[in-house]
Amino acid sequence: MAGEVVFGLVAHSLALLADAGHMLTDAAALGLAIFAAAMAARPAQGRWTFGYKRVEVLAAQINGLTLLVIGVWIVYGAVRRLIDPPDVEGGIVLVVALVGVVVNIAATLLLSRASRTSINVRGAFVHVLNDLAAFIGTAVAGALVLATGWNRFDPIASLAVAALIGWSSWGLLRDSTRIFLESAPAEIDPDEVGRAIVSADEVVETHDLHVWTVTSGFPALSAHVLVEPGADCHAIRRGLERMLVERFGLDHTTLQVDHARASTTPIELTRLPRG
Template identity: 40%
Template sequence: MPHDHSAHEQSGHGRPEHGSSGRGHHHHGGERGLGMAVAINLALTVAQVVGGIVSGSVALIADAVHNLSDAVALIIAFAARRIARRPADGAMSFGYARAEVVAALINYTVLVVISLWLASEAAMRLIDPPEVAGGIVMALAGLALVIDLATALLTWRLARESTNIRAAFLHNLADAGSSVAVLLGGLLIWLYGLRWADPAITLLISGWILWHALSEIVPVIRILMLGAPPEAEAEAVRRAIEAEAGVEGVHHLHVWQMDEHRASVEAHLVLADGADGGEAVRRVKARIAEAFGIHHATFETETRASGCAGTGCRIGQV
C-alpha cells in the first residue's frame, strides 16, 4: 500500500524564495515602497489628530485612527512577510507561510474593534453635534486623500501576491473613499452649518470599515480552520478522483489550505482488481493538479480485498 511522496518534492514544503529567478529587485523595491507607505501614514495620522482636535471634527479623528491602523497593519504585514519566507524546518515542516494569515487575522480583528468604537463615538456626537471648523477639515481631508492614493500605489505591486499587503492596499482605497466623505462633510458644515454632517459621515466611515473587515476576514478564518479552498471542496475533489480509471472508491479524504497560495489533499484510494497502484496514483495526481491546482498530495492505495490500512477506518467511509 504505497504512499505517494513526489508531491512533497514538487512543493518543496514552501513557496519559492522571493529573490529567485531574478525577482529579488522587484521584491526589495516593493518592500522599500512598503516602508515609505508606513512613514507617510504615520505622519498623516499625527497631522489629522492635531487637525481634528483643533477643528473639533470627530470624522477627521476617525480618519486619523483608520490611517494609524493602516500603518500598524503594514508593519505587522511586513514582519509576517519576512517570517513567512523562512524555509521549512523540523519544527514547521510546512514552512512559515501561515504567519501572513495570522497577521491578517490580527489586522482585521483590530479593524472591527476600531469601527465599533468609532460608531459609538459618532452616535454620541450625533445626539449633540459640536462646533466644527469646516475649512480645516476639508484641507486635511484633501491631504489625506492624496496620501491614501499615494500609499495605495506604493503597495500595489506586492498586493498581487500577499493577503496581508492586499488587505493594506484595499484599506488605503477605503481610506481614500473615507477622505472623500470627510471632505463632503466639511463642505456641508462650511456652506450650510450642518453640524450633524460630521458625526453622520463618521458613522458611514465606521460602517464601511466594518463591512470591509468582516468580508475580508472570512477567507482568513477559513484557512486557519483548515478549510478546503472554495474552488476545491472535498466532494468536488472526490468526484474527480473517482472518475479516474482504476479507482473504485475514495475515503479518508481531506482537503485543506496550507496557506494563501498552497492547498493539500490526502486520501485512501480503493483500486479495482488488477489496477496498477503507482500508475493510478500518478493519474489521480495529474487530474487533481489540472482541475484544482493542488500539487501537494498524498495517496494511499488499497483494494476491497485488502481492506483499509488506517486504524479504525473502513471502506466507504469519509
C-alpha cells in the same frame, strides 16, 4: 498623522480623529504585513514542517480585528455627536482631508501593484483603501458643513466610514478564520474532487478525503484511495496527481493508494459498476 490629530481637535471633527486613528493602525498593519511576508519566506525546518506560511494568515486576522475595533469606536463617537453635535470647523476639515486623499491615493497605487493573492497583502491594501475612502468622506462632510453650517454631517460621514470598515473587517476575519479552521478553499468543491478521483480507471473508492488551505494560494489534499486488485498503484497515483493539478490546481497532494480486498464494501464516493 500627528497633524491630523491636532487639526481634528482644533476643528472638533470626529471624522478627522477617526482618520488619524485609522492611519495609526495602517502603519501598524503595513509593518505587520512586511514582517509576516518575511517570515513566510523562511524555509521549513524542525517542527515547523510547513514553514511559517500561516504567519501571513495570522497577520490578516490581526488586521481584521483592528479594523473591527476602530469601526466600533467610530460608531460610538458618531452616535454621541449626533445627539450633541459640537461646532465643526468645516474649512479645516476640508483642507486636511484633501491632503489625506492625495497621500492615500499614492499609497493605494503603490500597494495595488503587489499581488493580492496573499491574504496578508490584501489586509494591508484594505487598510489603505479604507483610509482613502475615509478621507474622501471626511472631505465631503467638511465641504457640506462649510456650505450649510449643519454640524451633523461630520458624524454622519464617520458612520459611513465605519460601515465600510466593518464590511472590510468581516471579509478578512471570515477568510482567515476559514483557513485556520482548515475549511476547503472556496473555489474547490471536495465532493467534486472525490467524484473525479473515483471516476478514474481501476479506482474502486476513496475515503478520508481532506482538502484545506495551508496559506493563501497554497491548497492541499490528502486521501486514501482503493483500486482494483492487480492494478498498478503507482501508475494510478501519478495519474490522479496529474488530474488534480490540471482540474483543481491541487499540486500539493498526499495520496495513499492500496488494493481493495475482494470483500470490500464501498463506504463513500464509490464508482458505480460499468454497464
